[in-house]
Structures are given as structure tokens and as C-alpha cells.
Amino acid sequence: MSFDSDNNLWLSGNEAIALGAWEAGVQVASGYPGTPSTEIMGNLARYEGVYAEWAPNEKVGLEVAIGASFAGVRALATMKHVGLNVAADPLFTAAYTGGRGGLVVLTADDPQMHSSQNEQDNRNYAFAAKLPMFEPSDPAEAREMMASAFALSEELDLPVLFRTTTRVAHVKGVVRKGERRQVAAASIEKMPAKFVMLPGNARVRRADLEERMRRARERAETLAENRVEEGSGRRGFITAGTSYNYVKEAFPGAPVLKLGMVWPLPEKMIRAFADSVEELIVVEELDPFLENHIRAMGIDCRGKDLIPGQGELNSYIVRTAIEPESRRELFAPLDLPMRPPNMCAGCPHRGLFYCLSRMKDIFVSGDIGCYTLGFLPPLSAMDSCVCMGASVTVAHGMDKALGREGSGRIVAVLGDSTFMHSGITGLLNAVYNESHATVIILDNRITAMTGHQQNPASGRNIRGEPAHAIDFEQLCHALGVRRVSVVNPHRINETRKVLAEEIGRDETTVIISRAPCVLLPEEVRRKKPLYVTELSNCTGCRACIGLGCPAISWHPLTASEAVARGYREKQKGYAEISAVQCNGCGQCAELCTFEAITRKEAD
Amino acid sequence: MQQSGNILFSGVGGQGILLASELTAHAQLAAGFDVKKSEVHGMAQRGGSVEAHLRYGERVYSPLIEPGTADILVAFETLEAARYLPYLHENSAVVVNTMQIMPPAVATGAMRYPGDVLDELTGRGIRVIAVDAFEIAREVGELRTANVAMVGAMSIFLAVSPGVFLDVIDRKVKERFREVNKRAFEAGRARVQAMQ
Numbered sequence: 001m002s003f004d005s006d007n008n009l010w011l012s013g014n015e016a017i018a019l020g021a022w023e024a025g026v027q028v029a030s031g032y033p034g035t036p037s038t039e040i041m042g043n044l045a046r047y048e049g050v051y052a053e054w055a056p057n058e059k060v061g062l063e064v065a066i067g068a069s070f071a072g073v074r075a076l077a078t079m080k081h082v083g084l085n086v087a088a089d090p091l092f093t094a095a096y097t098g099g100r101g102g103l104v105v106l107t108a109d110d111p112q113m114h115s116s117q118n119e120q121d122n123r124n125y126a127f128a129a130k131l132p133m134f135e136p137s138d139p140a141e142a143r144e145m146m147a148s149a150f151a152l153s154e155e156l157d158l159p160v161l162f163r164t165t166t167r168v169a170h171v172k173g174v175v176r177k178g179e180r181r182q183v184a185a186a187s188i189e190k191m192p193a194k195f196v197m198l199p200g201n202a203r204v205r206r207a208d209l210e211e212r213m214r215r216a217r218e219r220a221e222t223l224a225e226n227r228v229e230e231g232s233g234r235r236g237f238i239t240a241g242t243s244y245n246y247v248k249e250a251f252p253g254a255p256v257l258k259l260g261m262v263w264p265l266p267e268k269m270i271r272a273f274a275d276s277v278e279e280l281i282v283v284e285e286l287d288p289f290l291e292n293h294i295r296a297m298g299i300d301c302r303g304k305d306l307i308p309g310q311g312e313l314n315s316y317i318v319r320t321a322i323e324p325e326s327r328r329e330l331f332a333p334l335d336l337p338m339r340p341p342n343m344c345a346g347c348p349h350r351g352l353f354y355c356l357s358r359m360k361d362i363f364v365s366g367d368i369g370c371y372t373l374g375f376l377p378p379l380s381a382m383d384s385c386v387c388m389g390a391s392v393t394v395a396h397g398m399d400k401a402l403g404r405e406g407s408g409r410i411v412a413v414l415g416d417s418t419f420m421h422s423g424i425t426g427l428l429n430a431v432y433n434e435s436h437a438t439v440i441i442l443d444n445r446i447t448a449m450t451g452h453q454q455n456p457a458s459g460r461n462i463r464g465e466p467a468h469a470i471d472f473e474q475l476c477h478a479l480g481v482r483r484v485s486v487v488n489p490h491r492i493n494e495t496r497k498v499l500a501e502e503i504g505r506d507e508t509t510v511i512i513s514r515a516p517c518v519l520l521p522e523e524v525r526r527k528k529p530l531y532v533t534e535l536s537n538c539t540g541c542r543a544c545i546g547l548g549c550p551a552i553s554w555h556p557l558t559a560s561e562a563v564a565r566g567y568r569e570k571q572k573g574y575a576e577i578s579a580v581q582c583n584g585c586g587q588c589a590e591l592c593t594f595e596a597i598t599r600k601e602a603d
Numbered sequence: 604m605q606q607s608g609n610i611l612f613s614g615v616g617g618q619g620i621l622l623a624s625e626l627t628a629h630a631q632l633a634a635g636f637d638v639k640k641s642e643v644h645g646m647a648q649r650g651g652s653v654e655a656h657l658r659y660g661e662r663v664y665s666p667l668i669e670p671g672t673a674d675i676l677v678a679f680e681t682l683e684a685a686r687y688l689p690y691l692h693e694n695s696a697v698v699v700n701t702m703q704i705m706p707p708a709v710a711t712g713a714m715r716y717p718g719d720v721l722d723e724l725t726g727r728g729i730r731v732i733a734v735d736a737f738e739i740a741r742e743v744g745e746l747r748t749a750n751v752a753m754v755g756a757m758s759i760f761l762a763v764s765p766g767v768f769l770d771v772i773d774r775k776v777k778e779r780f781r782e783v784n785k786r787a788f789e790a791g792r793a794r795v796q797a798m799q
């Protein structure tokens with residue numbers, strides 16, 4: 001197969017999905033960033049003829065897409081797997097209403113939790129919400145399946161779920177390109193019996209949903225995306241998604257039933273395939289989803305008794321799970337220092353977490369974003385992290401449980417995008433129900449963690465055009481917070497003072513920790529001062545090392561090395577700032593009491 | 604000409620692994636292979652260990668290299684070469700940048716940077732080609748081309764001709780950086796050729 005650049009593109013799964021959606025004539029798309037789904041919306045926003053946006057959260061995004069479908073155009077909502085939990089409410093009822101224009105809901109799962117707090121298997125949502133679900137195996141298929149998903153959504157009057165995983169979303173491969181389909185004209189059409197889900201209407205739509213899913217089951221039998229690949233040998237495999245690739249590599253030539261639509265299942269096809277092989281093995285990542293439903297048909301198969309149900313698979317895991325004797329002698333891993341991710345040099349979050357790390361006896365109820373790295377040593381300043389927005393609400397719950405004991409000890413910490421996503425209602429509750437906790441909003445002006453997406457506080461939209469930027473101070477006041485302070489987290493001493501004062505108060509207080517992410521283009525371009533170590537003044541006190549800044553490293557010394565450098569014999573080492581890595585935030589200079597760190601202005 | 608192969612890229616977030624693996628993928632595509640490449644985005648980018656898997660052949664299904672089957676490891680940092688030992692086999696070639704970036708536990712003095720980690724590879728009979736990619740980048744006059752110098756160094760292990768790579772750089776790199784990247788590629792390649 002050779003790469004012909006007239007018809008082929010080299011694309012990631014996410015780029016291919018954006019292309020596929022565009023070719024399928026999508027006109028409105030809304031999503032909230034989340035690895036591994038983020039690049040879909042970023043790419044889609046660059047196509048002509050599509051309105052794409054960042055929503056503040058996934059529920060909002062899905063509802064926007066439902067609205068566009070009600071207006072008769074094709075619509076897409078994108079999110080990571082846990083985002084579908086947030087959007088589950090509209091999802092389940094949209095199954096009843098259906099729409100007018102095709103509606104595709106993309107969920108990107110993250111087996112192995114490369115960038116997630118859990119590894120839930122969102123195929124279970126297809127079963128629970130009674131919706132068809134497609135799952136491609138690679139970028140080329142992802143593009144093609146987008147067209148099928150939109151077509152099926154309109155044919156069956158059902159939202160269609162589209163599941164990817166990291167090894168589809170962030171895999172690059174050769175993708176064919178095509179033409180954009182003619183798009184529909186939007187219009188208002190009143191269809192109350194279909195769109196107004198009061199019990200009387202909903203009961204009718206509930207029954208109709210069964211009928212629509214019955215048709216979906218029928219379609220599954222003939223859908224091109226479900227196919228048998230003939231082969232030889234006694235074993236036959238049923239598989240889907242990226243697991244299909246691993247089966248093809250581990251057992252080339254074996255018969256395979258590849259499911260491109262993983263719900264509802266083509267029962268007749270599965271039964272016929274099962275009858276054609278001696279041993280049926282279901283290979284799937286995470287839950288025994290296909291396996292359980294195949295067993296429920298009364299078909300005997302093997303699956304999770306062999307294949308791991310946690311983490312990602314690969315062809316080696318699949319082969320050796322089924323044929324343990326094929327295990328190879330591998331070089332054992334070496335015992336090496338780990339290299340976990342770290343906040344960048346000059347990251348404003350570091351200053352704030354440094355201050356929290358110095359406070360005794362407080363509980364830091366954390367949240368999700370770059371700042372979750374404040375959990376790692378040497379800062380070690382986060383005590384819980386559950387899901388987006390939970391910082392504020394968990395803090396409130398702890399405050400209520402602890403009563404007087406908790407006074408001045410409970411702090412919630414969350415980022416600007418996370419606050420917009422699901423922190424506002426928690427803060428509303430905290431004020432209304434008289435919490436004594438302090439809420440710190442880490443306002444770095446962007447959604448940093450997922451790669452710098454704009455949000456309602458950043459002042460720009462997905463295309464980078466100016467947009468309204470919410471005013472956090474005013475918003476907090478409007479929610480009823482009486483004390484809102486603003487600190488610059490790079491000014492460590494000042495920040496510590498404000499933290500001590502505000503956390504100690506007997507009411508809900510908000511501190512906005514405001515300084516831009518150092519990776520923002522305007523920050524990268526800005527001429528910044530440089531901080532340099534005056535090595536002769538360093539006493540080896542390690543105060544700056546406590547920041548955990550990647551630009552500062554510790555050089556241990558023996559007694560004679562110390563003396564040779566003109567230090568006290570007892571000095572155990574010295575700290576040095578790397579000029580290449582320093583981003584000029586000055587946090588370390590505030591901590592140094594020996595004038596061993598000096599500021600050099602940019603020239 | 605090799606009919607298929609697995610190339611693993613490893614390093615530290617921010618070192619330019621993505622561009623290096625992209626150029627390699629495009630060169631393999633131009634040579635007529637099917638190619639798949641897998642990367643991890645998100646959390647892993649913040650200065651942590653990063654890897655990219657590149658597989659080529661007549662028809663590639665899996666985007667992931669199996670343990671024990673990487674034919675070439677291109678490591679942008681010394682420790683990040685040693686970390687991927689379980690992916691290697693006796694006939695693997697490891698092209699490693701001699702640069703050392705301290706992981707947090709080392710930078711804070713809690714652990715030491717292991718001094719002789721490359722011996723762990725050569726001691727197992729693995730061929731290790733150490734390249735000071737930064738020096739090459741400095742010589743060609745642009746520090747940010749160290750990643751492309753590494754691609755040049757690695758390229759001698761591929762059947763794809765250097766002209767194909769230079770062509771890819773022409774097509775994929777911004778005009779302003781094109782010439783300097785081509786020089787980095789050629790210097791990286793020449794450095795390894797001189798060692799052979």
C-alpha cells in the first residue's frame with residue numbers, strides 16, 4: 001500500500017474524526033476539552049461551514065448539540081469518558097426524543113488512565129441509555145464511521161454514540177479523504193409530542209424507543225461495519241475497537257468477527273460465527289461488555305477468564321493470555337528514578353501550593369487540572385481529588401462533618417476552567433448553607449492541562465476571537481461571597497499572609513490566585529527577567545529546593561568538595577538555577593534569605 | 604530492504620519527540636510502507652517521560668510495539684534510554700542523546716542520577732550509539748534542532764535514503780527553519796557514519 005498524497009492524509013484519530021464529521025455535513029459542534037478527545041473540536045473549528053465551540057462543560061455541550069439537531073442540522077458533541085457522566089442527564093432523555101438532524105455523541109475513553117482519574121468503559125452507556133454505539137479501530141475507520149453514525153442517527157431517529165480510546169484518538173495513520181456532503185437547511189418545526197418530555201409524551205416515546213432499538217438490532221445484522229473476516233484454525237475471535245488490531249497481529253489468519261457497531265449486537269451474525277468455530281474468544285479492553293451480552297444470548301465463549309479486564313491491551317498481552325507458551329524472555333526493567341510530570345518552571349500554581357504546603361493542619365480539597373500536580377513532592381499539598389468541581393463540595397461536606405473542629409482548616413483549590421465547568425454551583429451551595437471553607441480559584445487565564453483551550457474566563461473563543469470574559473470577583477459576590485481577595489501567587493510572602501487571614505475566617509471566603517500560565521504565547525514572547533544563583537552566597541539551606549522547580553537543581557557535595565569551593569565543611573551541597581529553563585517568576589528569590597538568588601532584567 | 608520494523612522514541616516532555624517521529628513516519632510513508640504511530644498527550648507532556656511508537660510494514664494493524672520487539676530505540680535523554688530496556692532485544696540499535704535531564708527526585712537531592720546506565724544496555728549485548736545531539740545542534744546554529752539531529756543519527760539504520768528525509772523536511776518544516784534542520788539531519792547522520 002503506498003501513500004498517495006492526492007487522496008490520502010496522515011492523520012490522528014481525532015483529526016480523522018473531525019474530517020469525517022465535516023464530510024458528513026456536521027453544522028454545529030460543541031464540546032468540553034478532555035484527553036483523549038480534545039483535538040477533535042480544535043480541528044473542527046478550522047473547517048468552513050461548521051459552527052464549533054468550547055462549552056463550559058459536557059452537559060452544556062451535549063444540550064447545544066441536541067438543540068442543533070432539533071433545528072434540523074447534523075450536530076456533534078465531544079467529550080472524554082468522564083464527561084459523559086456529566087452529560088448523562090440529557091443523553092438518556094435524548095434517546096426518547098431523538099432529533100431531526102443526525103446527532104453523534106463522541107466519548108473518548110482512556111484505558112490505562114494515561115490522563116484520567118478512572119478508566120470507566122463507556123460502552124455500558126450505550127446499553128443503559130438504549131443507544132447505538134460505533135467504535136472504530138483506527139483513524140481511517142474513524143473517518144468513515146462518522147458518516148455511517150450520522151446516517152444511522154437520522155435513519156433510526158436516535159442519537160448515536162461514538163466511542164474511541166487513546167489508541168485510536170492519538171494514533172496516526174493513513175486516512176482517505178472525501179467530499180463534504182450537501183448540508184440541510186435549519187428550520188423551526190414544532191413537534192411537541194416528540195420534543196416535550198412530560199410523562200404523557202415520554203411514555204409514548206419510551207415505547208417508541210424500544211421499537212427504534214429493535215430496528216437498530218436488525219440493522220446491525222447487515223451493517224457494513226460489522227463483518228466476518230474468514231480464516232482458518234479452531235479458534236474464532238469476536239472483537240472491536242483497538243483490540244481488533246491486537247487480535248490481527250497476535251493471530252493472523254484466524255477467523256474474526258469484527259464489530260464496528262458495539263451496541264446493539266447482531267445476534268444472528270454472532271450465532272452463525274460462533275457455530276462456525278470450535279472455540280469462541282471475545283477480546284475486548286476493560287469490561288466484559290460484548291462477552292456478557294453474548295453469554296446472555298446463550299452462546300458459550302471465553303473472554304475475561306483469559307484477557308485482563310484492567311488497563312490497555314496490546315498484541316503481546318493478547319497472544320500470551322491465550323497462548324501462555326508464546327511468552328518471550330524479556331529484559332527486566334531497571335530500577336531507575338521515576339520521571340513523573342511536573343509543573344513547568346515559572347508555573348503560578350507552584351507559588352500557591354508552596355504556601356499551602358507550609359500551613360499546618362489544613363486539609364486541601366483538590367480538583368483536576370495542571371494544579372493537581374501540587375499533590376506530588378516536594379509540595380505534597382493536596383489531600384483529595386475526585387472529579388471536576390468536587391473540590392468545593394467535598395470541602396463543604398468536610399466542613400459540615402467537622403463542625404467547629406474544621407474551622408480555619410478546610411481549603412478547596414480549583415482552576416479557572418474547572419470553576420466554570422462545575423465549581424459555581426458548589427460555591428453557591430457553600431454560601432447558601434454557610435460553609436466555613438475557603439475556596440481558592442487558580443486563575444491562570446486558560447484551560448492549561450488539556451493544551452490551552454479557551455474558556456468563558458479567558459476572553460477568547462475557540463477560534464481565538466475576542467469574547468466576553470467573566471469577572472470572577474463579580475460572579476463570586478453575586479453568589480453571595482462577602483470576602484473575595486486576589487493574590488499574585490508569585491509573591492509568596494504576600495500570598496502566605498492572605499491565605500492565613502482568609503482561611504482563618506469563619507465564613508465562606510474566596511481567594512483568586514491570578515497569574516497567567518507561562519506557556520501562553522504572549523507569556524512565552526514576553527521579555528522576562530532571569531534569576532541567577534550567586535553560588536558564593538549559597539549556604540545549602542535548600543529553601544528554594546522546596547519549590548520543586550525543574551529549573552533548580554541540587555548538587556550534593558562531600559566535605560572536601562565543599563571546602564574546595566569555599567563553603568563551610570558542613571555544607572551538604574548547593575542549589576543552582578538553569579538559565580535555559582528559568583522562566584523568571586521570582587518565587588525562589590523570595591524564599592532565599594542569603595542573597596544567593598539575584599534578578600537580572602531582560603535586555 | 605527491511606519489510607517491517609518498530610521504532611520507539613523516548614524522552615522528556617518538550618524535547619521535540621513528536622516532530623522527530625513525524626518526520627520518520629513521513630519518510631517511511633514516502634518509501635511505500637504502511638505506517639502507524641501512537642503517542643500519548645495530556646498529562647504526560649508536563650516534563651514527564653514521553654514515548655512514541657512507530658511501526659511500519661506492508662500492512663500495520665497495531666499501533667503499539669510489543670515488549671522485546673523494538674528494532675530501534677531513539678532516546679532523547681540517557682535515563683529515558685535505559686527505562687525502555689524491556690522493549691529491546693539483542694539486535695536492537697539504541698541511538699541515545701548523551702544529554703542528562705534530572706528527574707525531580709534527583710534535582711531535589713533525594714536520589715542520584717545513575718552514572719553508568721548505558722552500560723546496562725551494552726552489558727546485555729545491545730548496540731548503543733551515543734550522540735551529543737545538543738552539540739550538533741549548536742554547531743549548525745540552532746539549539747532547537749537537536750531532535751532532527753537525532754533523526755539523522757537514527758536514519759543510518761533505515762533503508763530509506765537520506766534524500767527522502769530531506770524531502771520530508773522540505774515539506775513539513777516551516778520555511779524559516781528548513782535549511783538549519785536539514786543541516787542538523789545531515790550532521791547527525793554524518794556523526795554516526797563516522798563512528799561506524
Ligand SMILES: Cc1ncc(C[n+]2csc(CCOP(=O)(O)OP(=O)(O)O)c2C)c(N)n1
Nearest residue numbers: 033034083368369370415416417418448449
Ligand atoms: C468531566 C471532566 N471533563 C474533562 C476533564 C479533563 N480535564 C481535566 S482538568 C481540565 C481543565 C483544567 O483547567 P483549569 O481548571 O483551568 O486548570 P489548569 O490546567 O489551567 O491549571 C480538563 C478539561 C475531566 N477530568 N473531567
